[in-house]
Amino acid sequence: xxxxxxxxxxxxVAASLxxxxxxxxxxxxxxxxxxxLRERVVLRRLGWAWLLGCAWLGGSAYAVSHVxxxxxxxxxxxxxxxxxVAAALVRRLSSATPExxxxxxxxxxxxxxxxxxxxxxxxxxxxxxxxxLAIPVSDWDGKMTWVxxxxxxxxxxxxxxxxxxxxxxxxxxPRYPALMxxxxxAAQEIVDAPWDDRFVxxxxxxxxxxxLLVLFDAASARAGRLAAAAAALAAACAPYLAFSLHGxxxxxxxxxxxxxxxxxxxLLLTSEGAGLGEGLASGLLLGAAVLTKSEGLPxxxxxxxxxxxxxxxxxxxxxxxxSLLAAAGVTAAAALLLVSWRSGIPQRYDExxxxxxxxxxxxxxxxxxxxxxARACLHAMADRREWGxxxxxxxxxxxxxxxxxxxxxxxxxxxxxxxxxxxxxxxxALSVWPAEELARTxxxxxxxxxxxxxxxxxxxxxxxxPQSLFQTKERAG
Amino acid sequence: MSxxxxxxxxxxxxxxxxxxxxxxxxxxxxxxLQESPHGIGRDEETARRELRGAPYAVALAxxxxxxxxGSAYGLADEGGPGPDKxxxxxxxxxxxxxxxxxxxxxxxxxxxxxxxxxxxxxxxARDGSIRLAETRTLLTSLWSGLTGPEEEIPGWIDAPxxxxxxxxxxxxxxxxxxxxxGPCAAIRVWLDGVEVDAARIERFPRPxxxxxxxxxxxxxxxGWRTAFEAGALxxxxxxVAAALVAEGGRHRRVxxxxxxxxx
Numbered sequence: 119x120x121x122x123x124x125x126x127x128x129x130x131v132a133a134s135l136x137x138x139x140x141x142x143x144x145x146x147x148x149x150x151x152x153x154x155l156r157e158r159v160v161l162r163r164l165g166w167a168w169l170l171g172c173a174w175l176g177g178s179a180y181a182v183s184h185v186x187x188x189x190x191x192x193x194x195x196x197x198x199x200x201x202x203v204a205a206a207l208v209r210r211l212s213s214a215t216p217e218x219x220x221x222x223x224x225x226x227x228x229x230x231x232x233x234x235x236x237x238x239x240x241x242x243x244x245x246x247x248x249x250x251l252a253i254p255v256s257d258w259d260g261k262m263t264w265v266x267x268x269x270x271x272x273x274x275x276x277x278x279x280x281x282x283x284x285x286x287x288x289x290x291x292p293r294y295p296a297l298m299x300x301x302x303x304a305a306q307e308i309v310d311a312p313w314d315d316r317f318v319x320x321x322x323x324x325x326x327x328x329x330l331l332v333l334f335d336a337a338s339a340r341a342g343r344l345a346a347a348a349a350a351l352a353a354a355c356a357p358y359l360a361f362s363l364h365g366x367x368x369x370x371x372x373x374x375x376x377x378x379x380x381x382x383x384x385l386l387l388t389s390e391g392a393g394l395g396e397g398l399a400s401g402l403l404l405g406a407a408v409l410t411k412s413e414g415l416p417x418x419x420x421x422x423x424x425x426x427x428x429x430x431x432x433x434x435x436x437x438x439x440x441s442l443l444a445a446a447g448v449t450a451a452a453a454l455l456l457v458s459w460r461s462g463i464p465q466r467y468d469e470x471x472x473x474x475x476x477x478x479x480x481x482x483x484x485x486x487x488x489x490x491x492a493r494a495c496l497h498a499m500a501d502r503r504e505w506g507x508x509x510x511x512x513x514x515x516x517x518x519x520x521x522x523x524x525x526x527x528x529x530x531x532x533x534x535x536x537x538x539x540x541x542x543x544x545x546x547a548l549s550v551w552p553a554e555e556l557a558r559t560x561x562x563x564x565x566x567x568x569x570x571x572x573x574x575x576x577x578x579x580x581x582x583x584p585q586s587l588f589q590t591k592e593r594a595g
Numbered sequence: 596m597s598x599x600x601x602x603x604x605x606x607x608x609x610x611x612x613x614x615x616x617x618x619x620x621x622x623x624x625x626x627x628l629q630e631s632p633h634g635i636g637r638d639e640e641t642a643r644r645e646l647r648g649a650p651y652a653v654a655l656a657x658x659x660x661x662x663x664x665g666s667a668y669g670l671a672d673e674g675g676p677g678p679d680k681x682x683x684x685x686x687x688x689x690x691x692x693x694x695x696x697x698x699x700x701x702x703x704x705x706x707x708x709x710x711x712x713x714x715x716x717x718x719x720a721r722d723g724s725i726r727l728a729e730t731r732t733l734l735t736s737l738w739s740g741l742t743g744p745e746e747e748i749p750g751w752i753d754a755p756x757x758x759x760x761x762x763x764x765x766x767x768x769x770x771x772x773x774x775x776x777g778p779c780a781a782i783r784v785w786l787d788g789v790e791v792d793a794a795r796i797e798r799f800p801r802p803x804x805x806x807x808x809x810x811x812x813x814x815x816x817x818g819w820r821t822a823f824e825a826g827a828l829x830x831x832x833x834x835v836a837a838a839l840v841a842e843g844g845r846h847r848r849v850x851x852x853x854x855x856x857x858x
Contacts, residue, residue: 128635128636128637128638129634129635129636129637129642131635135619139695172730227603227607231610234614238617238620238621241621241625242620242621242624243626244624244628245623245624245625245627245628246624246627248627248628248631248635249627249630249631249634251631251634251635252627252630252631252632252634252635252637252642253634253635253642253646254642254643254646255685256646258678260683260685261678261681261682261684261685262678262681262684262685264683264684266681266685266688269685269688270688270689271667271688272689272693273664273688273689274665279689280691281688281691284691284708286667286693286705286707286708286709286710287667287691287692287693288670288684288692288693288707289684289692290681290684290692293796312639313639314639314642315639316639316642344603345606347610348606348609348610348613349609351610351613351614352609352610352612352613354620355613355614355617355620356616357616357619357620357623360620361620361623379735384618443747446626466707467694506616506619507612507613507615507616508616510612511612512609513607514605514608514609514612515606515608515609516607518604518605518608519605522688562650563711576609579605580605580606580609581606582602582603582605582606583602584601584602590750
């Protein structure tokens, strides 16, 4: 198997699931190296494990291919995937087993919500993975950019593939960050999977349960299990997030992975007790965001700024210095890798995104274009088939729980959302595309990208615990 | 009790409202689960055929067989509204596409000319179908070899007229003659961007031109024509152009324009 023209019988089910299992195992080992995550029960670590595993394998493969010029073959990639496992084993052998926190028993309503969430999550995940294994990639961006890039990279066994670097090759968006294609190639090479598109769709689909698990875990630590379950249920029941081919987990757009990486990085970096390990892990996630989509770099910068604001507002700048510097350092390294990789790729076949720069152009564009864009955004959010009741229940939750948002834990989430919104608004104001068309084709995906901080903030608003009204420090739920 | 109720109200309201939307999600996931065994059991070729149709799968298989992995091919998109060129580029990767852009009336040029012209090109039609073509036939361009500015040399393409519909045998004909200088030295004709062999172009008398244009002189060789038997041109839109070439290489370009062939 593994080359064009070979006989392949049926979808590559075993190969795809084995690759996903290896990525998750690698990530689970990484969670063992992060003190805040190490304390969690395995189920709550699984979401982080998926994100860290993808970020590690995709990011390290990207780096060794571009910087060290090592071929993207199993002999290189498998050791990369197993490195965290070895590190976790060494750590376990050399240190005492951590004491787990005493479990707080579930209250009846919490138990019901969590059971519903778990059953619903497993069922929808099964549907997404099964559909991914059954039907080849058919979404616009997947065919145009991400899967095509993966095939070019796999064919050349390097991220510096001649098709990307050749000035005459007709490759759309050749300078788009390629973490997801690299991850796909790494996973395929490790298990010697065929070129069948169906291999890759489950890798994208698994970002959906990872999103929910990370959301629940982070929200639970900030707002308790009940609020976290309600917020996660609200996210889980947004049809677009799961079933959209054009931005959701059913497709191969990179928006959901980006949402998970930058949102996860932000949540981990601003978790109570975050130190060097959490800083490095959140840097890995933010670096993955930088390498996943063009929006990743500004969003990662927003996340770092939000974490800094949180540290300053909480008077804990000195205590957060290590984690902030570690996260910023890893993110900067990823940005340098991206710049270096792009420098070898001639700019071509990439439509101009921005008409003009400068404050005057921004002000003029905002006045002329944002009202029209806003109408298109509202129209998109009102689409019941795409979003169900999501944009009814999220504002409702914020209104009902507004009093609970005036606390420190809300600061980084609110700052991150404000920063992301400002970035999107600037893009809408300055773009050369017609405003309505631009908003219509991107706003749903921007909502996905803001998903983790948005729903985590919703969880804070839903927190029923009495201390939520005057709490200044987070507590585990 | 009431304060506890108020505290739990936001989370409860959001959870209940979320659950109202859940059945639709469950139905979708259930449908996907039920459909998946059939899809998972197919090989890649069958899956592609069921997704994009047999003609696409067959043409793609032909392209894969003719273009070695990693080598270049021309990709000519006739400008359909769909993402079809993206499918071709993705499905043929790691073969490297080089874009051919339409010039006029069926001729193409490389937007970024490669060092070596790929032997094979894939043409993506407006309806999304694909076909293979020899790149050099696509590159045959109008007006090749004609240099210098155009001149007002009397003459025209009489048939087929612009946007006319033609059935059966297609005759491409016209006339060319400078006043007092005899018939044009050469006539060159392009059909769908491909130049018609000069040996196929016949000259014939045009007494109607001689009567209509004063002082034009003897028009016994002013007319020109070439013909395509019924069925030689596929039904649909075609494109014709002609260069009227006088002494010394002076020339006038007529067309290109489109006409339609029906059965």
